[in-house]
Amino acid sequence: MDAKQTAKAYWKENLKYLLLLLLIWFLVSYGAGIIFKDELNTIRLGGVKLGFWFAQQGSIYVFVVLIFVYVRLMNALDKKYGYNN
């Protein structure tokens, strides 16, 4: 592959990761914490209703994990395409 094709393939994989991670980002906050909060509130996590928990705790934990997963995925991707120098 020449440099241009490599860059294109790298970008495509990058976009795939982004879509997947942003889907999770959307689901835990707007999904679990807002749109489906009333349904989830019928389930309890110890002393907290689940929808409320996602809105005030859970979504934030997932956000942190998401970024570190992204860092790992991208470091591996950089290596695969030789962009890690």
Next chain:
Amino acid sequence: MGVQVWTWILVGITFAIYFGIAIWARAGSTKDFYVAGGGVSPLANGLATAADWMSAASFISMAGIISFSGYDGSVYLMGWTGGYVLLALLLAPYLRKFGKFTVPDFIGDRYYSNTARTVAVICALIVSFTYVAGQMRGVGIVFSQFLQVDITLGVIIGMAVVLVFAFLGGMKGITYTQVAQYCVLIFAFMVPAIFISFQMTGSPIPQIGMGGKVEDGAYLLDKLDQLHTQLGFKAYTSGSKSTWDVFAITLALMVGTAGLPHVIVRFFTVPKVKDARKSAGLALLFIAILYTTAPAIAVFSRTNLIETVSNTAYKNMPQWFRNWENTGLIAWTDKNNDGKIQYVNGAALEGKTPMFLSERGEHGQRVISNSSTGPNELYVDRDIMVLANPEIAKLPDWVIALVAAGGLAAALSTAAGLLLVISTSVSHDLIKKQLRPDISDKAELKIARISIVVAIIVAGIFGIYPPGFVAAVVALAFGLAAASFFPAIILGIFDKRMNKEGAVAGMVVGTVLMLFYMVRFKTGLVGVLDPLPESEWWFGTSPEGFGTVAMLVNVVIAVVISRVTPAPPASVQDIVENIRIPSGAGQASTH
């Protein structure tokens, strides 16, 4: 030793540390001054970003806001953290690869247009000034509450401190001071939270204590919901805003966060693209420590407050109640003459804050002239929730003093970051890039230093004489960042076909629409126009959430116009291809 002495000692020690760092980290070039030489480690940048981001509002007000709004307060928790995911995935690595000093730099180069650059500079200045005024006010309030000095004097002391480390060190001085400030503020926030969580639920971890059981065996949140319902409030865990509005506000805050120039610029300071990604993750981790503790504090203090005051005689109130009544943040009127405090749903006052008369009532309470006719007898300022928490939980004096030092650290670190953006906008984006491209690095550095002094003085004046619209314009700052910068940057990276016509039109329409909605529904125009009521909101969108709509309009207009106008030149398309791959990121530099 009393609280006063402890406060002076702790504030003195922390200020001495900030000064020491400022002298150690002097800036020698514009590169030092704008991006700390481009050699900040991801860990240091993560800590500095967290301190930069968490302002007096996060530290002092947020837990209180959540405490009084329950589920509705979630918009701030998700909105002010979720934006970092967008920042890490969609902005930081690419802007770092681009490798310039400022957001207007990117906009100006990517859209090959000084008009675009100027629009971006104006947006950056509006956003940063509205924000910084609130910080200086925060410094003044902390000084006056804890050290009994005048608010004006407090603001002036704060100005002097920021001046020293920002003037000497620029971004370099600010970065390393912010690292120290993060440590101070997080320690100050966590210590009382841990004590209180342990006292109320037996768990030293507030995030777990929040879902734990209280002494009588009931779950804390169930008990709070029950207390709320009894007193006529909405249950704590269910909100009163519409689902759409919660959605819109959260999205506007997230996107606004990712578009704030003082946050974005932090990612220009690390050596590599890889470091930009990692430091965004670390920054959010450090922020999340405070942001997941705040809702727990909100639950603890709300329960504590209701249990302490509800239907209890004024003469049996603890000392903290009288202390805060004396500072004017609590007020009580005995409307039914039973000597007890009735705290129920509804406004206790006509107007926003209590107007105290000089005399005392029959129980020793301060008499106010503007109590309402409703049954609620108690006014409580929401800021008390964090400030008075240590006293309410009977914690030692040094913990109370620590909260003061933490509040100051939070306000000063954010103010410094914003002031730097303002001075960079003037010295780099306006003077170097537009008016006098031929000036030397030394001359530019001098101009940067002069503009930071001017910016501090202007911000200080705003702090001493706060314009009445400050609270409204802070919400506007997020809406504006969402409606202006964010789409222009994202499209600049992800849409190679985006051209200057599309981007400029999108930014201008987005910004104007946001300003229009804000004036029409929130601020009004003094003497000309009153803001319209809630029933007139478009699609039931509050002004705080309208940034989401304005952003979408920006994107649609930008995409449509760019497709009917000429494609950007090949050299610009090359820039886009180049920022998409992470290798070969040079140090942040001018041309």
